[in-house]
C-alpha cells in the first residue's frame with residue numbers, strides 16, 4: 001500500500017464529492033473516532049451509535065458536494081450532521097420511552113434519571129484538562145444537556161428547575177469561556 | 188462594530204448555534220437569519236467552530252472495523268464499484284493468519300502495521316507480531332492521545348517477557364530535533380526507554396520491542412515527545428498513554 005502525503009480535510013471532501021473511495025476511506029479513518037465518541041455519548045447504546053455512525057458517513061458520501069469551506073471547517077460540518085441526526089434519534093427514543101411511561105406528567109416522563117446518569121457517565125469519559133472539564137460545573141451542565149442530550153433551553157430550565165433566564169445566561173457564559181480558551185473571544 | 192441592537196441577536200445566536208433556542212425566540216431568530224444578516228451568519232459559524240471544543244472533550248473511541256466495512260459495502264453497492272481497495276482484503280487475511288485472535292484487535296492495528304513494515308524486513312516482523320498475538324499472556328492495551336496530540340491513538344502489545352509491539356496512528360511527524368520516545372513503566376519505578384517511533388507522513392508508525400524481562404510487571408505504557416537522544420528519563424510531554432486519565 002503506497003504511503004500518501006497527509007491530505008487536508010477540505011481536499012478530502014472535494015475528492016469524496018468526486019466519488020473517490022480512497023479519499024472517503026481516509027476521511028472515515030480520520031474522523032470516525034470523534035464522531036463515534038459523540039454518538040456513544042449522545043445515544044449511549046453501542047448498537048445505536050454504530051448505526052448512527054454508518055448513517056452519518058453515508059450522508060458524507062452522498063452530500064460531500066454541498067460542503068463549502070466558506071461555511072465552516074470539515075469538522076464543524078461533520079459534527080453538525082452528526083448532532084442533528086443524533087438529536088432526531090434521541091427525540092424518537094424519548095417519544096418511544098414516554099409512550100411506555102404511564103403518567104400524565106410530561107416532565108416526569110421526560111426526565112427519568114437517565115439524563116442524570118448520562119451526565120455522570122460522561123464525566124468519566126471526558127479528557128482530563130479538556131475544555132468541558134475546565135468549565136464551572138453550572139455552565140458545563142447546561143452545555144452538556146444542550147449539546148449532548150439535545151435539550152432545548154426551556155427543556156433544560158424545566159429539568160433543572162431553574163428560571164429560563166438563568167439557563168440562558170449560563171449557556172452564554174459557558175460559550176464565552178470556550179471562546180476564551182480558543183483565543184477567539186469576541187471583541 | 189456591532190450595534191447594541193445587534194447584541195440582542197447575537198445572544199440568541201449563541202444559543203441557536205448550540206441548538207437549544209426554541210419557541211418564539213427561535214422563530215424570531217430564524218426570521219432574522221432569513222434576511223441574510225451576514226453578521227449573524229458569521230457569528231453562528233464562529234460559534235459552531237468554538238463548540239467543537241465540546242465533542243473534542245470526549246475521548247475519541249475507535250469504532251469496530253465492521254462498521255467501516257458495512258459503510259464501504261453500501262457505497263460500493265450505490266456506485267457499482269468493485270471491492271478493489273487492498274485494506275479490507277489484507278485485514279481479512281490477517282484475521283485468518285492470527286486465527287483465534289479477536290478480529291477487533293487485528294483490524295485496527297494492522298493498518299498501521301502495513302506502513303511500518305515497509306521499513307523493516309517484512310516476514311521477520313510479521314511473524315514476531317503474530318507470535319505475540321498468539322501468546323495468551325500478551326496484553327493488548329489501547330493508547331490514548333494526550334497533551335499536544337489528542338487525536339493520536341495506538342495499541343501496545345506487551346508481553347512481560349520483554350517483547351512488545353506498538354502501533355500508532357494520527358501521530359504527526361515530530362518537530363525538527365525532536366523524537367517520539369516509547370517507555371514502559373512498572374509501578375513505583377522509573378520509566379524504561381524501549382525505543383523510538385517514527386511516524387510516516389500519514390501519522391502511522393510502529394515499533395517492535397525486544398527488551399529484557401523486568402522484575403516488576405509493567406503497568407503503564409507511554410510515548411513522549413523528547414529532544415533527540417533523550418533516553419535516560421522522559422522530560423517532554425506525553426503524546427500517548429495507556430491509561431485513561
Ligand SMILES: [Zn+2]
Nearest residue numbers: 196224226227
Ligand atoms: Zn444579525
